[in-house]
Every structure is written in C-alpha cells, then in structure tokens.
Amino acid sequence: MLDAVATLLDQRGHTYEELTVERIAAEAGVGKQTIYRWWRNKAAVVLEALLTGRLKLTSEPVPNTGDLRADLMTWLDCELEQANMNDTLVMARSLMGALVTSGEETRSLFAGRSVWDDMELTQRIRAEAEAGGLHPDTDPTAVASAIMDPFIIQLLTAGHPSREWMEAQVDIVLHGALPR
Amino acid sequence: MLDAVATLLDQRGHTYEELTVERIAAEAGVGKQTIYRWWRNKAAVVLEALLTGRLKLTSEPVPNTGDLRADLMTWLDCELEQANMNDTLVMARSLMGALVTSGEETRSLFAGRSVWDDMELTQRIRAEAEAGGLHPDTDPTAVASAIMDPFIIQLLTAGHPSREWMEAQVDIVLHGALPR
Amino acid sequence: MLDAVATLLDQRGHTYEELTVERIAAEAGVGKQTIYRWWRNKAAVVLEALLTGRLKLTSEPVPNTGDLRADLMTWLDCELEQANMNDTLVMARSLMGALVTSGEETRSLFAGRSVWDDMELTQRIRAEAEAGGLHPDTDPTAVASAIMDPFIIQLLTAGHPSREWMEAQVDIVLHGALPR
Amino acid sequence: MLDAVATLLDQRGHTYEELTVERIAAEAGVGKQTIYRWWRNKAAVVLEALLTGRLKLTSEPVPNTGDLRADLMTWLDCELEQANMNDTLVMARSLMGALVTSGEETRSLFAGRSVWDDMELTQRIRAEAEAGGLHPDTDPTAVASAIMDPFIIQLLTAGHPSREWMEAQVDIVLHGALPR
C-alpha cells in the first residue's frame, strides 16, 4: 500500500490532494477499508510512505571531491536543472499536505527524526564531519536542515530559485552570517 | 473578508482544512459568490490574508541589545514559552495548506517576496546589517530564512524543539558550519 | 429524480437492494447530495417514487362484464401469464425493501392512504360497489386489500401461485368463509 | 445460531437491516464462517430462524367460545392493545427484509408452506372448520391469509389500524363482499 502511494505520487505526478484513498487502494489491489484498518486517515498513510523512504528523493548522489561548498553547489545545480528536483518538490508538497491535514498523533511519526535524515545530502555532510571538515560539535543534521529547509520553502512558495539565491543561502550556512 | 479569514484562523483556532469558504463568507457576512468574484479559490483568499499581514505574527519585538546572538535566543525563548508561537504555527500551517492546494498562478502572489519579509525577526537582522554587525554582502532576508525555515519545518513536523536544538541552528547560521 | 427511480426499477429490472443512490443520481443527471437534500435516505426516495405512481402498476385494465368474479379471475389470469405481474412484483418488493429500511417518519408517507389505492383493481371494485353489486357498507378498498395482499405476500414468499389458489382466495373474499 | 437471531430480533428490538451477521455470530458465541458454512447468506439464516418458529409470535392463544367472529375480534383487540403485536410486527418486518434481500433459492424455503401455518390464528380457524363452522371446501390456511396478510401490510405501511378497519376486514373474509 505504501508502495502504491509512492508509485502514484512519483510516476503519475499526483498532488497530495489529487491522491485519493480509493486510488491508493486500487493501485495496491486492496480494499479501502484495509487502508483505514491500519492508518487513521489519508495523511497518515502518505506520511508513512514518505518517511519510510518509499519516494526515492534523488537519483544523483552528492559528489565528494573534498571541497564541500563546490560539491553542494554542483549537486544543487544538477538537481535544479534536471527533472530530479521535481521529485523533491513532489515529496515536499505531499509532506506538507499530509502534515497540514493530519492530527497531533499522526505527526508523532516524526518523533526523534528529522525530515531529511535519509537524504544523500545529509550523508555527504556527515562524511565531511567525520573527515574533520566541519567545526567540532556541529550536528550534520542541523546543517542539512539549514540548507534544505529554506530551499524547500522557497520551492513551495516562489518556485525555482536563482543560482545566486542558492549560493547566498549555502554560504550563510557554511561561513556564517557574522563577519569572519 | 480577509479579516474574517484572520479571525477564524487566529481566534477560533481553525486549521486551513477546517476553514471552509462558507464559514469565511458567514463570518464576513458575505455571500459565497462574492468571495469567488475576487479570488479564484480558497487558497488564494487565505494566502492573501496571510501575506497582507492580517494574521499578526508576533506581539513581542526582537530586542536589540547589540548582541545579536543573545537577542535572537532571548526572542526565540520568549516566543517558545509564550503562546505566541502558536500564532506562527497556525500561520505556517495555513500557509502550507494554501500553497499545497493552490495552483501555479495563485503561488505567484509570492513573486519577489520572501515569506518572512514583514517579520520583526527580519527587521532586527536588517538593523544589525545596517549597523555593520554582519559580514558584508550578507542578505538579511537570507539570514532570516536560514533561521526561520528550519524552525517552521521543525514545528510542523516534530513539534516544539528543545533549546539546544535552537541554539545549534542559530549558531550554524551565525558562525557557519566550517571551522573558524 | 423520482422518474429515475422508476426507470431503474422498471426498465432495468433492479431490485431495491441493487438500486444505489449514486445510480439514481446518475440516471437523473443530478448530484448525490441533491437527493439527500430532499430525502433523508434511500428508502424515502424510493417510497415516494412508488407512492406517487411513478411505477405504472399494470397496463391491462380490469374488464367489467357485469360478472365481478369472472372479471377478477380473467384479470388475475391475464396478469399472471403476462409479464405485467413482474411490475407488481417489482413494485411490491421495492416497497417492502423501502419500508423495512425506513424509519418511522418515512413511513408516515403512507398516512391515510392504502397501498393499492390507485390500482385498476380497486377501481373495478369501486365500480361494482357503485352499481350496487356489493353488500352495502362494504369498503371497496378493504376488498381490494383482501384480494391483493395475500396475493402479494404469496408472490413474495412462494412465487407464482396456482389458479386454484387464486380462485380459493377470491371466493373467500367474495362469498365469505362462513356457510351461506 | 437461530436462537441468537430470535434473541436479537425479539429482545433487543433490532431491525433486519440492523441485524449484522457479526452480531449474530457474537450472540451465538460462534465464528462468522460457521454461519456461512450452513447458510448461503444472511437472509437464509434469518428466514430459517423465523420459519422454524424461533420468534414466538404471540403468547395469547385465540379463544374458542364457538363464535368465530367474536373470538377473532377479541384476539385481534387483545393483540393490538398489548405489546404482543410488536412481535408480529418485528417478525413481519424481518421476514420482508429477508425476502427482499434473498435470491430465488433462499425463497424456496417457503415451498409448499404458508407464512402463517404455525400461528395460533390458523389453528383456531382450522378448529372451526373441523367443527363444521365454515363453508365446505374452505381452506383454513386461505382464510388465515386473507385475515393476516392485509393486517400485516397495514402494519408495515400505515401502522396500527383502527378497530373499525379490523372489523371491516374480518367481516369481508367471513361473510364475503357480495350481497347475502
């Protein structure tokens, strides 16, 4: 059933709103009630599908040339220009749709977890941290959030950002806003 | 009509989903059709209500003692502990709801604008920039985004963050992730 | 909408159970909610469709040769052998389905009315009464009921009755069970 | 299991529609599948429960003073005024529900049997026939049908009939509609 959600969101290009429970049931070859037996509402199914990584976020891995900033920009460029970014956008939009619809207890699926935990981006930053390339005591997850979250909100609100915008945002996260 | 949206969202504690067009019309003492005469769908009304500042985001101004980091933490603490954060949460959730529902053209209300433009937080950072307290070429809006966006997504997904989480996130933005 | 019910019941040979509200809505070119705006449930719609004579009961008029018993037997024979009886059966089954499903207030559609009021059979008996062919103080409606109701229940329970069964039933009603 | 049906229908006041197979199974302390092992559907179970007399129709026997008409009226009055009539009504409603739902083969449970065969009313009429109180060649079952069936349909459609209505109906069956 979760795979059905991923299929519909990913391949068929459905929005969260367009994604009906009956479609999910049909795609999964399952009765509607069976879905409601296991999840309390549509939001919960979709959320779980997303959080369990059913929707593959990007096909491109983040390069690791040793230069973190260059790697990040390369990857973001690559994502933006290719259609892959659509995946992230679909993912983000669906995620927000599900979150906004859902109640408190559905939201608890997020307990002790960050949205981008499983992303390739996070892994690249984690690698950099392990290689000693980050300031000690820096949480790689926090860095990933500081890059991805503005990016996501930008995508959701104003659409594809410019390269300059992205550079500015990345630089703030890497070098800080304060004078150095 | 926009004020009716704000009233319903703010005082009555409605979600974007719970906010029906008929309720808005009733609250505004207006016929449903009149709403559709001016906006193309529910998302557009709500979005405009939010973007025109109908939903007052915070009552507390960000202090300016000269120490930006301390001021930010003071303010975030204050927000978190008071109920004001609920306003931001309601605002964020409604915003996401409207965005997810809306089509491309409704989203264009965001053209050339950042979500947090009008916030007190942004003003405080802008003040710091003008006082020369930030690295040259740093866009205050980008800094505000880098702080608020992870905060919002954290609120939407996992709920109220811990003080440590907030400090880590603020420090990354101020000092950068790289070694200094 | 009521005509849609009649069409579906009559021409398409649906049972009350097979008759879905969505089908009725589709046949009538109407939204489902519109049906529920005017009737409280499926039973009420179907009941009203039946009671307002949307389902034409029989095409054959009851003959009037002056001999009531002969006329009744002729008519019953004719009905039984032709497909017309199916109409009555469909009508009766639907009626019972609706009645059994419905609540008290829906049943009140029957206030001061007899099921077979509009039937040709009742009219024939009424004609006989006016011609003085019945015992004074005999209510034609009661006579029609005494003939039709056992007939209907027989049809619903055991299927097509034999000619002997019908004769026996008619004779009891005409001549009485007591010795004469 | 059949007793469970009777219990639910009689004591708990359930309608045929409200009578779930799962409820029957629960009441009987039996698995649902076991019911379907013995009957092809819900209608068949309920029908058999009713036809095997699990639902005791009336507690009051029909008196036999020698005056058939007086006895019938006494009994009908008594039934009407007491709650016993509810039993008959529940029985009739359930019967109709089951019949309407059921297919042809379930209906065959009625083969060569009349609905009211086991009723006390039928026995009283049969007694009268054996005592020579009825016209020769009169089938007691037919007489019982001619009295009960309009009565049942009246109950199902318009509710409790008046005493006058009942007298008229009984008189037609006893003396006939024709002039005497």
Add this chain to the structure above:
DNA sequence: ATATAAGCGAGACGGTACGTCTCGTCTTGTG
C-alpha cells in the same frame, strides 16, 4: 420619477472524496 443595470446575500446544485459500514470469502492460530 421611473427604468435599467449592476452588485450582492443567500443558498441550491453537480461533482467528488471522505471515512464508516456490512457482506461474504479467506487465513490463521488454538484447543
């Protein structure tokens, strides 16, 4: 002063998804 128009409230409508319910089948685990 009357006529024509234009904007509005009210709310019915077609459509569509929701989440619930029950049927009758199929599966599993226990005594």
Add this chain to the structure above:
DNA sequence: CACAAGACGAGACGTACCGTCTCGCTTATAT
C-alpha cells in the same frame, strides 16, 4: 482438524466541501 477470531476485497452509505449557478433584493445611475 474444527472452529473462533478476525483480516480482507468489494462496494454502498450518508456527509462535507468545492466552485458554479440562479434568484431576488437592494442600491446607483440614466433617462
């Protein structure tokens, strides 16, 4: 190895809400 327990596919139910539409009423302008 039969049976209770109950998950399952299917699909109808009745509710909610969207965005469109029609209807009168009111107000504003035009003759």
